[in-house]
Amino acid sequence: MSRLSRLSISRKTFLTSLLSLLVFAAYSAPLLAQDSDISVTDSTSAELEGAPAAPTNVLAVDHKYDIGEAVDVSWDLSFDDTAGMRNVAGYIIYRSVAGSAEFDSIGAVFSLTSSFADIGLTRGETYQYSVSSYTLSGQVSEPIVSAEVTTEREWFDWDEVWVFILLVLIGGSVMYFIYHARKGKQMFLRKIAGLQAVEEAIGRATEMGRPILFIPGIHDMDDVQTIAGMTILAKVAKQVAEYESRIFVPTRASLAMTAARETVREAYMTAGRVDAYRADDIYYVTDEQFGYVAAVNGIMTRDKPATCFYLGAFFAESLILAETGNSIGAIQIAGTAQPAQLPFFVAACDYTLIGEELFAASAYLSGEAKQLGSLKGQDVGKVIAMAAVLIGAVLATLGSEEGMNIETFRGAFHGIWSVFGGGQ
Amino acid sequence: MADASPIGIFIAGVLTLGIFSFLYKDNPVYKVCEAIFIGVSAAYWAVEYFYSALYKKFWLGVIPPEGSGADPDMWLWGGAILGVLMLCRMIPKINWLSRWPLAFIVGATAGLYMMTFFVSNAMNQIASTMQPLIQDTFLATLGSFTVAIGTVTGLIYFFFSKEHKGIFGGAAKVGIWFLMVTFGASFGYTVMSRMSLLIGRLDFLFSSWATNFGQMF
Known part of the structure; x- marks a missing residue:
C-alpha cells in the first residue's frame, strides 16, 4: 500500500499539489534557492518593502488517521489574493523543527490555494510552519507562523469506519450462512x-x-x-x-x-x-x-x-x-x-x-458449505447495494442538486457513526 | 523498429507472416513460428525472473552492494523460504510442503485485495450511482433513470438465492438486456482497437519490412 493511501490523502489533492508544485517550480525556484534558510525572525525590511499582504490564520494540524508522517497546513488567503486584488502569485511554506529558529522552505503553491500537505515527516516530532505570500516580481510578505504541531500515529482510520461496518455486515452474513450450511441446512x-x-x-x-x-x-x-x-x-x-x-x-x-x-x-x-x-x-x-x-x-x-x-x-x-x-x-x-x-x-x-x-x-x-454460505452472504450484500442505490437516488433527488458522490456517501456513514458516539 | 537491424526486420516480417498463415490453416510454417515464439519467450522470462527476482530483488536486497548505504532487508528471506518450499514438490517425501507457499499466496492475496476490491468495485460504484433522478434536461433525466434501473436489475440478475420467476424474473431479464447492450457496445469498441493493431502490423509489413526486403534482395 502506498504511503499516500495510508495517509488517506485523496488522489485529487495529491495531483493538484503536484501540478501546483511543478508549475510553480519555475517561478519559485529562484525564490526558494535564495530564501532556502529564511529565518522568520531575520526577515529584513528590504524583503517586505512593496510585499503583498501576508496570509492570516496559519494553522498546522497533524494529518488525521495516518501513521504519523504528515501535517496539514492551512491559511486564510492574503488580502492581495482576494477578488479584485490578485497581486499574489502564490505562497511559500516553511518548516522548522521544534527548538530551532531556522525555517526551511519546503514548497510553494498557486495563488488562491490555502492548504498544503507536508508528508514524509518523522513520527512523534514537533514542527512549526510559516507561510508567506509572494508576487511574480519576487516580493515576499512577512511569514506568518503557526502554532507547534506534533505528528502522531493513529491505529484506526475512522473515516473508513463505514467500510468496516459493511464488511462486518456482509462478513457476518457469510459466516451465518456457512454455519447453517455446515449444520446441514439446504x-x-x-x-x-x-x-x-x-x-x-x-x-x-x-x-x-x-x-x-x-x-x-x-x-x-x-x-x-x-x-x-x-x-x-x-x-x-x-x-x-x-x-x-x-x-x-x-x-x-x-x-x-x-x-x-x-x-x-x-x-x-x-x-x-x-x-x-x-x-x-x-x-x-x-x-x-x-x-x-x-x-x-x-x-x-x-x-x-x-x-x-x-x-x-x-x-x-x-x-x-x-x-x-x-x-x-x-x-x-x-x-x-x-x-x-x-x-x-x-x-x-x-x-x-x-x-x-x-x-x-x-x-x-x-x-461445499463454505462456498455456499459465502455465496448466500454475498446475496445479502447485493440486497444492501440495491437498497443503497434506490434510497440514495431518491435522497439525492429530494435533497441535493449536485447528487451524491463517495464523499457524501462516506460522510453519511460517518455522521450516523458519530450519532452513536463513534469516531473522535 | 527504427533502430532494428535489417536482418532483425526481415526475421520479424517472416515470423509475422508465418503466424498470419494460421488464418488459412495449421501448417508447418506456423508450427515453426509458434515453436520459436514459445521457446524464445519462455527463455526470456526465465532470465528476466532470475535477474529481477533472484538477483536484483533478493540477492542485492539481503546483501546490499558495498557503498550503497542500504541495510539488508531480512524480510526477503521470508519470500526465499517460500520459494524453497515450492521446490520441495520435486522431492516426493516432502512434496506436501509445496502447498504452504500456495496457501500463503492465496490467503494473503484475498486479505490484501478485500478492502481494495470492496471499496473500488462495490462502494465507489454504488456511491456513483446515487445521482438525482430528475435532471435539468430530459435526456439527462433519462440517463439517470437508465443508470439506476440498469444497476438494480443487473444486481437482481446476479442474485442467486431466488429463482428467476415472476416479477423477479422479469427484472432479471431486464438486467441481462442491459448487460447485453453494454457488451455490444464494448464489443464494437474493442474490435475497433484490434483493427488499429492490425493496421499497425500491416503498416510494418508494407513499409519497414517491404522496404527492407527490397534493399536486401
Missing part, C-alpha cells in the same frame, strides 16, 4: 445455464474419444478469478476421471501450473482413479501472453479437444481462443469477470458465465 441456489452443460460437455468429449481443454485464465494464483477457475477445474477433473476421459491444462503462470496439478491430482484421487492421473498433461507454456495463445491454438488444432473451458482472467486473447475453439467444433464454456472480454466469449462460446456467475459456479459445483 441452501437454495438458482440454476446457472453454463453449469448445467458441464457434465454434458464432458460426456460428449468422452463419447467422441477426444480430450478436454481447460484454460484457467492467464493470470497467476494471486487473482481470485484464477482461484475460481481452479475450483471449477477440480469438479471438471473429477468427472473426467470418472468418465475415463483426458484433460489438458496448459498454463501461462508456473504457480498456476503447480496449483492445477495439485487440483487435478486430488480430483483423480477423489474419483479413485489416481493411476489415470497424468502430470504431463498439465504444463507451463510461457509467460508471454501471445506466445501462450499461439501454443494453445496449436493444441486446439492438432489435438482437437471436444470441449474447451475458459474459466479465469482473460484479456486480448479471449476472442482468439474462442474463435479457434469454435472453428474446430468444440463445445465451449467460458467465464470471466473481465468486463471487456465478456462480449467476445458471449459471441463465440456456447455458454458464458458472466462476472460473478464464475464465482457462483465454483460454489454451485463443489456444494
Whole structure:
C-alpha cells in the first residue's frame, strides 16, 4: 500500500499539489534557492518593502488517521489574493523543527490555494510552519507562523469506519450462512445455464474419444478469478476421471501450473482413479501472453479437444481462443469477470458465465458449505447495494442538486457513526 | 523498429507472416513460428525472473552492494523460504510442503485485495450511482433513470438465492438486456482497437519490412 493511501490523502489533492508544485517550480525556484534558510525572525525590511499582504490564520494540524508522517497546513488567503486584488502569485511554506529558529522552505503553491500537505515527516516530532505570500516580481510578505504541531500515529482510520461496518455486515452474513450450511441446512441456489452443460460437455468429449481443454485464465494464483477457475477445474477433473476421459491444462503462470496439478491430482484421487492421473498433461507454456495463445491454438488444432473451458482472467486473447475453439467444433464454456472480454466469449462460446456467475459456479459445483454460505452472504450484500442505490437516488433527488458522490456517501456513514458516539 | 537491424526486420516480417498463415490453416510454417515464439519467450522470462527476482530483488536486497548505504532487508528471506518450499514438490517425501507457499499466496492475496476490491468495485460504484433522478434536461433525466434501473436489475440478475420467476424474473431479464447492450457496445469498441493493431502490423509489413526486403534482395 502506498504511503499516500495510508495517509488517506485523496488522489485529487495529491495531483493538484503536484501540478501546483511543478508549475510553480519555475517561478519559485529562484525564490526558494535564495530564501532556502529564511529565518522568520531575520526577515529584513528590504524583503517586505512593496510585499503583498501576508496570509492570516496559519494553522498546522497533524494529518488525521495516518501513521504519523504528515501535517496539514492551512491559511486564510492574503488580502492581495482576494477578488479584485490578485497581486499574489502564490505562497511559500516553511518548516522548522521544534527548538530551532531556522525555517526551511519546503514548497510553494498557486495563488488562491490555502492548504498544503507536508508528508514524509518523522513520527512523534514537533514542527512549526510559516507561510508567506509572494508576487511574480519576487516580493515576499512577512511569514506568518503557526502554532507547534506534533505528528502522531493513529491505529484506526475512522473515516473508513463505514467500510468496516459493511464488511462486518456482509462478513457476518457469510459466516451465518456457512454455519447453517455446515449444520446441514439446504441452501437454495438458482440454476446457472453454463453449469448445467458441464457434465454434458464432458460426456460428449468422452463419447467422441477426444480430450478436454481447460484454460484457467492467464493470470497467476494471486487473482481470485484464477482461484475460481481452479475450483471449477477440480469438479471438471473429477468427472473426467470418472468418465475415463483426458484433460489438458496448459498454463501461462508456473504457480498456476503447480496449483492445477495439485487440483487435478486430488480430483483423480477423489474419483479413485489416481493411476489415470497424468502430470504431463498439465504444463507451463510461457509467460508471454501471445506466445501462450499461439501454443494453445496449436493444441486446439492438432489435438482437437471436444470441449474447451475458459474459466479465469482473460484479456486480448479471449476472442482468439474462442474463435479457434469454435472453428474446430468444440463445445465451449467460458467465464470471466473481465468486463471487456465478456462480449467476445458471449459471441463465440456456447455458454458464458458472466462476472460473478464464475464465482457462483465454483460454489454451485463443489456444494461445499463454505462456498455456499459465502455465496448466500454475498446475496445479502447485493440486497444492501440495491437498497443503497434506490434510497440514495431518491435522497439525492429530494435533497441535493449536485447528487451524491463517495464523499457524501462516506460522510453519511460517518455522521450516523458519530450519532452513536463513534469516531473522535 | 527504427533502430532494428535489417536482418532483425526481415526475421520479424517472416515470423509475422508465418503466424498470419494460421488464418488459412495449421501448417508447418506456423508450427515453426509458434515453436520459436514459445521457446524464445519462455527463455526470456526465465532470465528476466532470475535477474529481477533472484538477483536484483533478493540477492542485492539481503546483501546490499558495498557503498550503497542500504541495510539488508531480512524480510526477503521470508519470500526465499517460500520459494524453497515450492521446490520441495520435486522431492516426493516432502512434496506436501509445496502447498504452504500456495496457501500463503492465496490467503494473503484475498486479505490484501478485500478492502481494495470492496471499496473500488462495490462502494465507489454504488456511491456513483446515487445521482438525482430528475435532471435539468430530459435526456439527462433519462440517463439517470437508465443508470439506476440498469444497476438494480443487473444486481437482481446476479442474485442467486431466488429463482428467476415472476416479477423477479422479469427484472432479471431486464438486467441481462442491459448487460447485453453494454457488451455490444464494448464489443464494437474493442474490435475497433484490434483493427488499429492490425493496421499497425500491416503498416510494418508494407513499409519497414517491404522496404527492407527490397534493399536486401
